[in-house]
Amino acid sequence: MRHTASLGWSALLLFGLAFPFIAGNDYHLTVMSTAYIYAIATVGLNLITGYTGQFNLAHSGFMAVGAYTVGILTVDYQMPFWGALALSGLVAAGIGFFVGLVSLRLKTHFFSIFTLCVGYIMYLLIEKWESLTHGTVGIVGIPAPESIAGLDFSEPRTQYYLVLAFLAASMWIMHRIVNSLLGRTFMAIRNGDDLAQSLGINLMRNKLLAFMLSVFFAGLAGGLYAGYVRFLGPDLGRVEHTFDMTMYMLVGGIGTLAGPLLGAITVPWLTQQLQFLQDYRFVVFGPVLVLLVIFMPHGIVGTWMARRRRKAAQLAAPVAPVLRAVTARKGAHRA
């Protein structure tokens, strides 16, 4: 099972590396790079929502925080991109600490509704705080990442590889987290607060850690977005983006490692393919999504993994005693 998994990951990485050579034009590269950036944020959202069971709706707000960190620092304070990018995740996590401290006192829907409001407040702050964020005008002229060792990051192809590198690193870190004791702790909380707490798990501390890690990825994705698109408007923080990311998680498989990644990459391509339907494309896409949630509530990866686990469990479980007796008797007859 582990073998197949690493094979799958290698194949994905290989595809990612080869993609610029397969892609017909720069437009495809742009679609893919943007998908990767959202994939980083979605993978982060999956940690708090999928693994820890706390459905955070302020996620795009934190992505905007990361993006504006880079935008403001590079444009208004002439900070180098790389330094600003390093701060983007940290600033998001720092704000996440205070937001989490208050919002994580709430459970289930109350937490979601509260974070929905927090996300909207973040969006409003970005839109109205003109002296800091340039308001609705947005931040224009964000410099491209400075070249490193002759790699020019204003080129679409190098930019693509930059985003891919961050995505790969994010996946690796997330893999580390969810397969460790820490990940098990988060999943115990998802299974139920009361049981987790009775097992000695400090709920607030662990939820807060998951929340901060989650929004760290959102902030980092935002920082990358700023360096990639090089223009920022407050719309980046709109709650619709959180719902998009939620959709990616649902399609791919919430609470799985590969699911949100696959969802974040395939869904934008799918909606691109349906572009000829123009405004009607969601008339097609909506019902598909509804059917998917009804018949595959664990998403594509989740359903596939559940099937594999079941098979593995059947293989590992010893033959039921009755069956064994029957086969033994058959053997005796034959002898």
Place this chain on the structure above:
Amino acid sequence: MLEMNAITKRFGGLVAVNDVSVRFERGTINAIIGPNGAGKTTFFNLASGALSPSAGSIKLDGQDVTGLRADQMARRGIARTFQSTTLFDNATVLDNLIVGHRLRTRANLIDVLLGTRRLKDEEAACRSKAREALDFVGLSHIEARLAGDISQEQRKRVAFALALATDPALLLLDEPAGGVNPEETEGLANLVRKMKGLGLTVCLIEHKMDMIMNLADKILVLNHGEKIAEGTPAEVRANPVVIEAYLGSDHADA
């Protein structure tokens, strides 16, 4: 071992537990019985730290632990099971148990990111603890089964194993034999005796009188949130107040 002094819990105007004092001695099996709504589960929630008392104090091995949270109580050696245990049905039984020993480990985010020796050692320790607990409850043979596929009685045993993986000194079992057949009930009762054999203190809520009377060293009877009797099974059985609470006053003289 655990000492509860004049514990009271009020929910608004409702007094769920009223001025109850009791001591559980080390290495004994204690049962809490009482009609539905007598305050048994509330009492458990107070003992495990899930609720903090409105009045009164709790001492664990002579130390005041009043008002501590459930996770702090768990670290101090109080484990509990619930009437129904929510397992992660999509993972194996063993996988469900590994987190049980998490409270005795210290690996943090840094260890996880760097993949330190400590993390590896602690993960191995958690895994072997989970196996040990599973072996104790007699379910080693189903460790690779999915938790969603096991029987109700096996779920009860897995819940015991999860509690045991925390390395407790006192186990609070909420209806350990609820929803299982008489034969399985006997098996679970033997398991509780085996825990006592390890030197653990056990306290359980149960409605099955046959089981309680054979198992418990001491019984605490609650009714309307108040302690109406306390003593050995024989004493409790002969107590007219208990008979009245269970069968009504007409039977008390009989």
